[in-house]
Amino acid sequence: MIARLLLIITLTLVPVTTALAVEPDEILSDPVLEERAREVSRELRCVVCQNQDIDSSNAGIAREMRILVRERLMAGDTNADILEFMVARYGNYVLLRPPFNAQTYALWFAPLVLALFAGGIGYTVMRQARHKTIRPADLTTDEEAALQAVLETSSDIEKNK
Amino acid sequence: MKRMLYASPVLIAMIFGGFFLWGLNPERDPNAIPSVLISSPAPEVTLPEVAGTGVPGFSHADLVGDGGPVVVNIFASWCVPCRAEHAVLTRMVNQDGVRLFGINYQDQPEDALRWLNELGNPYERIGSDLNGRAAIDWGLTGVPETFIVGADGTVLYKHVGPILGNDAISAFTTALEQARQEGSS
């Protein structure tokens, strides 16, 4: 608890800037490169912030990272090179778009799996609704007894087979 | 089959609940970021000296050698927790003979000098990182941060925030002791 408290103190004391996100002196004169810089910045997490990209963060370290992104762009790096450079220093944690690997297959395939599952349910429901398969609930005698116990009333339930 | 389908929501909820219970473990710090540097070589950066301190800057080569493990501390004169941590580091140097290197992060040399003159200079070497690039190579998240680098130049331990309080200090000295033993064996 104390450690966390201290951490919070340190984090708020990261270089004392009161600025908001990107500053005028960071902006590159080449609009194409600047646009790419913004793109890359939106993919990178500010490591001291909570769920913020470095593009919109006002933390000091985020500013340093933004400047670094621009320096590397000027040096001719591709966007992927820069992301790789950051991952080498901060791990996959720094990427807001998780990389596609064994650790994240479950995440990236989740929407597809969920959609397929939903499709399966939809198909079943449609088939049932098309072919008349409606029948009264088929409870076993045990379940019937359990139901009785819960309801403790005979008026609610009658044999319906 | 049909029953399984109806039971699936509660099963999924139970799995989620298990993860939540794990997540509430008080030992877990949701803000901690594990360093990717641990067990890999310290960054290849060469840092110039901070003018006037009388101690040289350092490069990767200075971390490697038979002088035993080196403690690398990232600090700045404008960082308030660093001031509190300074006494702990000084004691480690004086009492335990720790080799302490400093990285002076985004600090004007004159400010750093004034700070060191006021509090004393426990650092064997201090590299200046005026533009903050070297700190990013070290995976810095906030100042101060302290690393233990083994005699072979491998980063062994990282502490985020000031080394203050019994828990942090004992964890740090234990790690340091371990690094020393590994180095000598």
Add this chain to the structure above:
Amino acid sequence: MIPEIGQFALTLALGFALVQSILPILGSARGNSLWMRSAYATSLAQVVFTMIAFAALMRSFVVSDFTVLNVVENSHSLKPLLFKIAGTWGSHEGSLLLWVLILTVFGAGVSVFGTNISAGLRARTLSVQAWISVGFFSFMLFTSNPFERVFPPPTDGQDLNPLLQDVGLAIHPPLLYIGYVGFSIVFSFAVAALIEGRVDAAWARWVRPWTLAAWMSLTAGIALGSWWAYYELGWGGWWFWDPVENVSFMPWLLGTALLHSAIVTEKRGAFKSWTILLAILTFSLSLLGTFIVRSGLLTSVHAFAVDPERGVYILWLLGISIGGSLTLYAWRAPALDAGGLFRPVSREAGLLLNNLLLATATGTVLFGTLYPLFVEAISGERLSVGPPFFNAAFIPMMLPLVFAMALGPFLSWKRADLAGVLQRLKFVAILSGLATLTIWYLTEGGPALAYLSIAIAIWMLLATLQEWAGRIRLGDVTFRESFRRARNLPRASHGMTLAHAGLAIAILGFVGSSAWKSEQIVFVTPGTEVAIAGFDVRFEGVERVVGPNYVANRGTLTVELDGEYVTTLNPERRSYPVSQYSTTESAIRSNMAGDLYASLAEAANAQAEARGAWTLRILYEPLVNFIWIGSAMLVLGGGLSLSDRRLRVGAPKRASRSIPAATPAE
């Protein structure tokens, strides 16, 4: 003394909740109508005593009673009165008190307005509702007492985080909570129906107004939160896929699904077990939100102070309520299913598609939000799942949904003629294509996905209007006749049109403001001119102003368009000495075409600061107002539906109790 009264009232409310959690349900099992009716008194007593507690806390805030710890931590004597009042629910403890207050108000609402609900179902519903009350009252009294005293009292308080000292944010939590907690009634209805073993048209009709009320509030709460983020945080964003935003969005998505599936259950007797499941899950996700915000499980910008002990307590509450209700569901729901017949092309099928897509989207958001926790638990590694993932996963699911939304209202129950519907929508298709081409021509460049989204939104908007026009036969008959038809249409029908059109308009806003946003960030000194989106903005200077509990630097910007004066903008940079926070008060010139948005901050660059420069950030966000207008239409549409006579008085008589349970309503 007053805080002690508050605490005593809370304890009493817990007592009444305990009685209500047992007596009525036992009464309905035994057929004891006196026990069943006791819920009426106990639910009202809960409200009264919770209100007393709430009033006691509010009074402590208003008079700045610094013997109360909660007031010390979240208020300051210099704070404006409105924010003193809002401070009541600004902290973990206070917001929890508001939470239970709303919970008890909804419970009493069922007692008072639910006179047409069968006595047995009402008694069971109120007991289930009281179980939730017991859980949360005890949570408050044992772990988060808002009336805790502090001795010796400090001379002044620590102030509420200034970011939260804002009108938008003062009313955002109450709305959000009405939404979250409103779903508790629907949950209680669902659990009561499972216990009773019966779901019929009457049940679905009783559930609808409560769902609508909660959903409207949640919609308004989320929109207000976005609006606050938009103008207060200073960079013009309105949605960040932060875990706390996600946990408010998930109940909204599922609640929307529930609204639609309840219609099918009511009108066609189908989807019973699915509607029940949605009712349970929607509230479960609300509870999950409460848990995540208050446990510190995930890192978030908005989280309350972290306390693992509280987290464990809420997790227990979650385990009992969600685990219990879903177990009951697994056991009882299989006996419920059976419903009307329909073909794959029918309104039922359309609503099924709506539900499946919304559920898939909810599942995706849930999984993405919790994935970092899963990975950490399994491998110990840290991972971030941020906006790029959510945008990539969520938007592709919404586009087909919105596309299909245009068709849904045209489809008839049981069996519909899709070819005929498409034939009728020929002109809408051509028109939306032309409109998109025009926009493409005018905007000269933008992401393909943006044009696709715009095309689909326009298609949906026009189709919705055509459906409405068709209903009142606009153009076919005299205007008078159309007007008469419009008046005779059920309000729920107008509500649907308004809400669907609102969503289309909000989508235009989402796309416009994210795809065609332009931005200028410059150092300015008095006299500097900046050109953006056709406007010329001149920075006149900064003056110092003093507010009640802050000091501010107020900038003056003169805005011109084609050499003519348009407006003056006054963005502020405020600093709050007590809490040592700075906030950015952006200045916005707003109209239908878009917002000109200015915010000001100290220059971060030392040289720039030395010559007296400020960092000025000017954004132009096209169509951003469509988001707020669309959201308002969603809420109004919900309100129109809610005011429908049929929902208020016309609940059909329930089938007589001699009809066997779990038999299809045919």
